[in-house]
Amino acid sequence: MGNIAIERPPLRPWLAKMIGMYEQLQAVGDKENADKVKQLMEKTAAGELIVAFCGHFSAGKSSLINTLLGEPLLPSSPIPTSANLVKVKAGSDYVRVFYHDDPPVEYEPPYDPELIRAQCRDGETIEWIEISRETTAIPPGVAILDTPGIDSTDDAHRLATESALHLADVVFYVMDYNHVQAELNFQFTKQLTDEGKTVYLIINQIDKHRDDELPFAAFRSSATEAFRRWGVEAARLFFLSLKAPAHPHNEWHELSACLRRLFADKDEWLVRGAETGLKRIAARHLEQLCAQHAPLEQEMQGRVQELGGVHDQAAAAEELERLEAELAGWQTAPARAEETFRAELERVLQNAYLMPFETRARAEAYLQARRPDFKVGWWFAKAKTEEERQRRLDAFYESVKAQAETQIEWHVRQLLLKFGNEWNADRAWLGQCQQWTVEWEQSLLAGLVKQGADTSGAALLHYTDEVAAALKKRYRDSALALFAGLAEQVAKQAAAQTEVLSDALSEAREKEELLGRLAGLKAEREERRRAFEKLITAPGDAAALDDNRLAVLTAPPDFRKARHVEATKQQPVVEPAVDRFAAKEQALGQKGAAGGEVEAEGAGESRAPSAGGKRRSERAADRLDEAAACLEQADLLRRFAAPLRDKARRLRERAFTVALFGAFSAGKSSLANALLGAPLLPSSPNPTTAAISKIAPPDKGHPHGTAVVKVKSESQIWADMQASLSQFGYEANTWEETLRLCARIAESGAEHPAQKPHIAFLAAAASGYERMCSRFGATLSVGFEELEGYVADETVSCFLDEVVLYADCPLTRQGVTLVDTPGVDSLNARHTGVAFHYMKHADALLFVTYYNHAFSKADREFLLQLGRVKDAFALDKMFFIINAADLAQSKEELDAVVTYMNGELARFGIRFPRLYALSSRMALAEKTGADPGPCGILTDSGLPAFEADFFRFLTEELAEVAVESAYAELERARQTAAEYARAAGQSEAEKAAKRQALEAAKAKMRTVLADAGDVYGRQALIQEIDELLYYVKQRVFFRLNDTFKEAFNPAVLRDDQGPARRALERCLDELLASVGFDLAQELRATSLRVEAFLHKRLAGQFTSLCGELRRFDEALVLTPPEAFAFAAPEFANALNDVDRARFAKALSLYKNAKSFFERDEKRRMKEEIEAALVEPVDRYLAEQKERLISAYAKQYETAVAALADALADQVDGYMDGLMAALAETADSTALSRIEATLHSLLSREDREARS
Known part of the structure; x- marks a missing residue:
C-alpha cells in the first residue's frame, strides 16, 4: 500500500496527528488502540476511502455488496454463518487473509471463489480478509467493508465489527424490512451517530411490503419516527429491494447516486474520516482506561462510602487535621487537666484574702492572750485568764473559718464542679464536690503561736501569714485529693477517646489517601483527554509530518504466497504454517456440498389430500347409529345404544x-x-x-x-402494567401514579434492552387508558369491518384479552x-x-x-x-x-x-x-x-402440500383415536350380545346353576372393586417426581452457559456506558428472570410428564383389574373409561425474590468489556453465579416437589376410585343383563340376530380398512 496521501496536503496534518497519537498510546502501553491508529494511518496514507456495511445477519449486506460489485463475491445466506471482516477494493487480483495467530497469506489468481467464500465464513482462525479485484464497479482508492451481523450470538463477532469501525469513513446500516423495529438497530446506530460517524440507513427487502396491510407511506413514516425518537441523526434513510428492482419505492438509483457522490468527494470524506477515526480511537482508549480504572475506583469509592463522612478531598483534609488535633488533645488530657486544675487552684488560693482587719484584730487579741504576762482580774485570775484566752481563740477561729469558707472553700468547690462538668465526671464524684468541705480544728491556730512571741506588728503579720498558709495547704491537699478521683476518670476517658480517635484518624488518613488516588485517576483521564483533544483540534501543520517515520509505520507486512488449485478444488498450495486452515477450507467445502442435498419432508412436491380419513369417520358414525338402532331392539342391550349414538354424534361434529x-x-x-x-x-x-x-x-x-x-378486567391490565413498571424499579398504588410513571419512563428511556418492549407497552397502555378504562371486563360484539380498529391499534389491543372471529x-x-x-x-x-x-x-x-x-x-x-x-x-x-x-x-x-x-x-x-x-x-x-x-x-x-398432510392428520390420525375407541365399545356390545344369547339358550338346570354362580361371582367382583386401589401409587409418584426434578436441575444448569451469554452480552456491557455496576445488575436481573422462567417452564413440562406417568399407571390398573374380574367370568368384556382429566398446578417463575447480595462476589469479577469477553473473566463469573444459584434453585425445586405431590397424589386416588366406579357400572350392567338373559323370557334367537348384525358391521369395517 503506497503512501499516496503524502502528496495530498489536506491529509498530511492528520497523518502527523496520527503519529503523535500512536506514540502517546504506545507510551502508556495501549498496544490495541495504537495498532488501530496504525491501521488508520495506513489507510489514510494510502488515500483509501472505506465505506462500511453493517447490520443484522440476513439483512442483505453481502447481497447488496455483491450487487454493487456485479458478481457473487461474498457469501450471502438467509441463515446465520460465522463471519469475519471482509474488505473489497479495486486493484490487481489477489486475496489477503489475515489470521489471528499466524502470519498473513496472499493468494494469487487463479483461486477458487467457493473457497474464498468459505474463508469469509471462518471467524475462528481468520481476523479479516482483503479482496482486491480488477473491477470498475468501485473506483481505485475506495474499499467496501463487509462486517459480521451485529446480532450474532457469538460475542466476538459484534466486537470484531465494532473494532473495525474506526476505519470507516461512512457507514451504511442495513436492516431487513420485517425487523426495522429491533432494539439493536437503534442502539447501534445511536452509538455511531453520537461518535460523529456519518450513517446512512437502508431498509432492505421492501418487496415484502403489502399496501393492503399497511400503506407504504405509513411504514416509511413509522420507520423514520422510530429512529427520530431514539435520537439517531442519520444522513438519509433508503428503501431497497434487490429482488424486485422495479419496485415503485425502490431507491437503488438514489443509493447509487449517493455512493457516486461519496466517491467523488473522497478527499473531503478522508479528512472527515481521519478526524472521526482519531476521535473514536481516543474515545475508546478513554473508555477502556475508564473501564480499567472502574474496578479500582468502585472498590475505593465503596471503601470511602463505608468510611462515611465527607467525600470531598478538601473537606477530608480538614477532617484529618481536626482529628489529629483532637487526638493530640486527648493524649495530653490527664496531665493537662491536672496542670490546669493546679494552676486554677493556686490562683484561687492566692487570691483568697483570709486576714482582713477584723480577723487580724482578733488574731492580735489572741496573741496577746497567749503572752505569759496575760492575766485577767485578781480573784480567780487563773481560771478567768484561761477563759478569756479560749474566748479570744474561739473568736479568731470563727472569723478565720468564715473567711476560709468564703474566700477558699466556695471558690474551690466551684472550681472542682467546673472541671467535673468539663471532663464529664460521674454523678458520684460531682456529689462529693457538692458536699466538699475542709474540716480543721482550733489547734491549728494555737499550734502556730511561737513561745515568747511578742505582739508587735511584725510578729502579728508573721503569725497571720503562717495561719493563712497552713489553711491554704489544708484546702490545697484536700482539693487535690478529690481531684485525683476526677483525674482517674479523665485518664480513662482519654484512653478510650485515644483509641476511638486513633481508629478514626487511621480511617481519615485512608479516606484522604483514597480520595487523593481517585482524584489522581480522574486527573490522569482528564490529562489524557486534554492531550488527545489538543492533538486532534490543533491547527494542521503539513510540515510537522515526519515522512520517514510514516514510511516505517505504514510499511506493509510480509505475506506468505499461496494459491488455490481451482481445477481440482483441492486445498491451497501453502507453506506449512497455514496448512491447517487449508484442511479446514476443504472440510468446509465438503460440508456445504453435502448439506445442499438434504430436503425436508413436505418441502418437495405436493401430495394430494386424502378424503379417506373423513369417509372412515363418517362410515364409523353411520355404523354406530345402525348398531345403536339394532341394540335398542333388546332391553338387555339398550344401555349400549346411547353411548354409541353419542360417539357417532361426536365423530360427525x-x-x-x-x-x-x-x-x-x-x-x-x-x-x-x-x-x-x-x-x-x-x-x-x-x-x-x-x-x-x-x-x-x-x-x-x-x-x-x-x-x-x-x-381485560381492571385487575388484569393493572397486573400487566405493574409487572412492566417493576422492570424499571417502580411500584404504583393508584392509576394516576401509574400514568405519571409511564410518562416518566417514556422520557428517561431504557437502561437495558430488555426494558424497551415494556416502554412500548406502557406508552400504548397510558395512551389508551382514558378510552378503554370504561370498558374493563366488557365483552363486545363487533363486525369484521370494526375489528381492525381494535386489534391493529396498539393503544387498544394491549387492553384486549381475547378476540374470536x-x-x-x-x-x-x-x-x-x-x-x-x-x-x-x-x-x-x-x-x-x-x-x-x-x-x-x-x-x-x-x-x-x-x-x-x-x-x-x-x-x-x-x-x-x-x-x-x-x-x-x-x-x-x-x-x-x-x-x-x-x-x-x-x-x-x-x-x-x-x-x-x-x-x-x-x-x-x-x-x-x-x-x-x-x-x-x-x-x-x-x-x-x-x-x-x-x-x-x-x-x-407450497401450501397445498402442507394442507394435504395437515388435513390428512386431522381427518385420519386424530379421527383414528376416536374411531378405534368407538369400535372398541361396539365390540364390547357384540361380545356381550353373544354371551347373553348363549346364556339364554341354556337349559333350565344350566340357567339355575349359572344364576347361582353369577350371584357369587358378582359379590366377589364387588369386593375386588371395593378394594381397588394402588397401594404403591403414592410411593411410585414420589419416586417419579424425584427423578424428573433431578433431571430438571441438570438441564437448567446445562443451559446456564447459553443463558449467561444472552444476558451478559456486548450490546449491554460496553465500556462507553460509564460505571458498569448498574449494567451488571440489569444483566443479573435478566439472567435470573431467564433461569426463573426456565425453571417454571420445566415444571410445567414436568406436570405433563407426571400426568403421562399417572395415565400409564391407570392403564396398568385397568389391565390388572380386568384380569382379576375375568377370573370370575371369562366372558366379561370391559372397555377403559374416558381418560381422567388431571388439573395441573400453576407455576410462578422462580428466583423472583432471591437475594442479589449472594451474587456480589460474582459481579465483582467484572473489570471491563474487553477482558470480560475476550479473556477468562466471563467463565469465572458464570461459574460463581452458578455456584450461587444452586441453593435457591434447590429450594424452589423442593417447594415445587411438595406441590406436585400434593396436587397429583390426591387426584390419582380420585382417578383410581373413578376407574373402579366405571368398571363397577360396567360389571353391574353386564351381570344384570346376564341374569335377565337367564330368565325364562329372554329370546336367544333375537339376541343372536343382534350379535350377527354387530359382527357384520365390524367385519365390513375390517375389510374396508384392509383395502
Whole structure:
C-alpha cells in the first residue's frame, strides 16, 4: 500500500496527528488502540476511502455488496454463518487473509471463489480478509467493508465489527424490512451517530411490503419516527429491494447516486474520516482506561462510602487535621487537666484574702492572750485568764473559718464542679464536690503561736501569714485529693477517646489517601483527554509530518504466497504454517456440498389430500347409529345404544383446535389468512397480536362476519402494567401514579434492552387508558369491518384479552378453530401459561418461523419447551412452517435453510419434524385469485402440500383415536350380545346353576372393586417426581452457559456506558428472570410428564383389574373409561425474590468489556453465579416437589376410585343383563340376530380398512 496521501496536503496534518497519537498510546502501553491508529494511518496514507456495511445477519449486506460489485463475491445466506471482516477494493487480483495467530497469506489468481467464500465464513482462525479485484464497479482508492451481523450470538463477532469501525469513513446500516423495529438497530446506530460517524440507513427487502396491510407511506413514516425518537441523526434513510428492482419505492438509483457522490468527494470524506477515526480511537482508549480504572475506583469509592463522612478531598483534609488535633488533645488530657486544675487552684488560693482587719484584730487579741504576762482580774485570775484566752481563740477561729469558707472553700468547690462538668465526671464524684468541705480544728491556730512571741506588728503579720498558709495547704491537699478521683476518670476517658480517635484518624488518613488516588485517576483521564483533544483540534501543520517515520509505520507486512488449485478444488498450495486452515477450507467445502442435498419432508412436491380419513369417520358414525338402532331392539342391550349414538354424534361434529405459534413478524397471521382463504387477520411488519385471536366456525349466536372482543378486567391490565413498571424499579398504588410513571419512563428511556418492549407497552397502555378504562371486563360484539380498529391499534389491543372471529370458510367447515397466539416473544407473563395450555390441549400445533431470520431467542425458548413435552403427546401433532420461502434466491439456498432448520430442531430434541417451506403471501393470492407479485424460484406457494398432510392428520390420525375407541365399545356390545344369547339358550338346570354362580361371582367382583386401589401409587409418584426434578436441575444448569451469554452480552456491557455496576445488575436481573422462567417452564413440562406417568399407571390398573374380574367370568368384556382429566398446578417463575447480595462476589469479577469477553473473566463469573444459584434453585425445586405431590397424589386416588366406579357400572350392567338373559323370557334367537348384525358391521369395517 503506497503512501499516496503524502502528496495530498489536506491529509498530511492528520497523518502527523496520527503519529503523535500512536506514540502517546504506545507510551502508556495501549498496544490495541495504537495498532488501530496504525491501521488508520495506513489507510489514510494510502488515500483509501472505506465505506462500511453493517447490520443484522440476513439483512442483505453481502447481497447488496455483491450487487454493487456485479458478481457473487461474498457469501450471502438467509441463515446465520460465522463471519469475519471482509474488505473489497479495486486493484490487481489477489486475496489477503489475515489470521489471528499466524502470519498473513496472499493468494494469487487463479483461486477458487467457493473457497474464498468459505474463508469469509471462518471467524475462528481468520481476523479479516482483503479482496482486491480488477473491477470498475468501485473506483481505485475506495474499499467496501463487509462486517459480521451485529446480532450474532457469538460475542466476538459484534466486537470484531465494532473494532473495525474506526476505519470507516461512512457507514451504511442495513436492516431487513420485517425487523426495522429491533432494539439493536437503534442502539447501534445511536452509538455511531453520537461518535460523529456519518450513517446512512437502508431498509432492505421492501418487496415484502403489502399496501393492503399497511400503506407504504405509513411504514416509511413509522420507520423514520422510530429512529427520530431514539435520537439517531442519520444522513438519509433508503428503501431497497434487490429482488424486485422495479419496485415503485425502490431507491437503488438514489443509493447509487449517493455512493457516486461519496466517491467523488473522497478527499473531503478522508479528512472527515481521519478526524472521526482519531476521535473514536481516543474515545475508546478513554473508555477502556475508564473501564480499567472502574474496578479500582468502585472498590475505593465503596471503601470511602463505608468510611462515611465527607467525600470531598478538601473537606477530608480538614477532617484529618481536626482529628489529629483532637487526638493530640486527648493524649495530653490527664496531665493537662491536672496542670490546669493546679494552676486554677493556686490562683484561687492566692487570691483568697483570709486576714482582713477584723480577723487580724482578733488574731492580735489572741496573741496577746497567749503572752505569759496575760492575766485577767485578781480573784480567780487563773481560771478567768484561761477563759478569756479560749474566748479570744474561739473568736479568731470563727472569723478565720468564715473567711476560709468564703474566700477558699466556695471558690474551690466551684472550681472542682467546673472541671467535673468539663471532663464529664460521674454523678458520684460531682456529689462529693457538692458536699466538699475542709474540716480543721482550733489547734491549728494555737499550734502556730511561737513561745515568747511578742505582739508587735511584725510578729502579728508573721503569725497571720503562717495561719493563712497552713489553711491554704489544708484546702490545697484536700482539693487535690478529690481531684485525683476526677483525674482517674479523665485518664480513662482519654484512653478510650485515644483509641476511638486513633481508629478514626487511621480511617481519615485512608479516606484522604483514597480520595487523593481517585482524584489522581480522574486527573490522569482528564490529562489524557486534554492531550488527545489538543492533538486532534490543533491547527494542521503539513510540515510537522515526519515522512520517514510514516514510511516505517505504514510499511506493509510480509505475506506468505499461496494459491488455490481451482481445477481440482483441492486445498491451497501453502507453506506449512497455514496448512491447517487449508484442511479446514476443504472440510468446509465438503460440508456445504453435502448439506445442499438434504430436503425436508413436505418441502418437495405436493401430495394430494386424502378424503379417506373423513369417509372412515363418517362410515364409523353411520355404523354406530345402525348398531345403536339394532341394540335398542333388546332391553338387555339398550344401555349400549346411547353411548354409541353419542360417539357417532361426536365423530360427525368433530371440532379441532389448531394453535399457531411463532415470533412477531414470522407471518403467523399471514399464514392463518392463507389457511382461511381470506385476509381476516391483520398482518404487519410491526407486532400486532397482543391478544389471543381465534377464528371459529359460526354458530346460532354468532353468524359469519361477527366477532367477539373480550377486554381485560381492571385487575388484569393493572397486573400487566405493574409487572412492566417493576422492570424499571417502580411500584404504583393508584392509576394516576401509574400514568405519571409511564410518562416518566417514556422520557428517561431504557437502561437495558430488555426494558424497551415494556416502554412500548406502557406508552400504548397510558395512551389508551382514558378510552378503554370504561370498558374493563366488557365483552363486545363487533363486525369484521370494526375489528381492525381494535386489534391493529396498539393503544387498544394491549387492553384486549381475547378476540374470536366467526367465519364460514373451508377450514372452519372442517370443524377447525384456529388460534393465533401472541408472539412467543410476548412480554406478558400470562401468555406463557396460555401458550402452555394450547401446547398441551390443542389438537395440532403450527410453529411458524421466518425464512430470513430463522431462530430468535424467543423461538428457541418455545422450541425448548416443545421439545420438553413432545414425548407426553399421544400423537406427533407438531407442524413446522418456514414462511416467506418466496424470498429464496435459489433451490440450493432453500435447501440450505431447510437443512439448517432440521438441524436446529434436532438440537431441541425434535427429530424427523413435519417441516414445510412455503409462502403464505402467494398462498392467499392463489386462493383469492389475486396477483401474487414476485414469487422468486417458487412455482407455487407450497401450501397445498402442507394442507394435504395437515388435513390428512386431522381427518385420519386424530379421527383414528376416536374411531378405534368407538369400535372398541361396539365390540364390547357384540361380545356381550353373544354371551347373553348363549346364556339364554341354556337349559333350565344350566340357567339355575349359572344364576347361582353369577350371584357369587358378582359379590366377589364387588369386593375386588371395593378394594381397588394402588397401594404403591403414592410411593411410585414420589419416586417419579424425584427423578424428573433431578433431571430438571441438570438441564437448567446445562443451559446456564447459553443463558449467561444472552444476558451478559456486548450490546449491554460496553465500556462507553460509564460505571458498569448498574449494567451488571440489569444483566443479573435478566439472567435470573431467564433461569426463573426456565425453571417454571420445566415444571410445567414436568406436570405433563407426571400426568403421562399417572395415565400409564391407570392403564396398568385397568389391565390388572380386568384380569382379576375375568377370573370370575371369562366372558366379561370391559372397555377403559374416558381418560381422567388431571388439573395441573400453576407455576410462578422462580428466583423472583432471591437475594442479589449472594451474587456480589460474582459481579465483582467484572473489570471491563474487553477482558470480560475476550479473556477468562466471563467463565469465572458464570461459574460463581452458578455456584450461587444452586441453593435457591434447590429450594424452589423442593417447594415445587411438595406441590406436585400434593396436587397429583390426591387426584390419582380420585382417578383410581373413578376407574373402579366405571368398571363397577360396567360389571353391574353386564351381570344384570346376564341374569335377565337367564330368565325364562329372554329370546336367544333375537339376541343372536343382534350379535350377527354387530359382527357384520365390524367385519365390513375390517375389510374396508384392509383395502
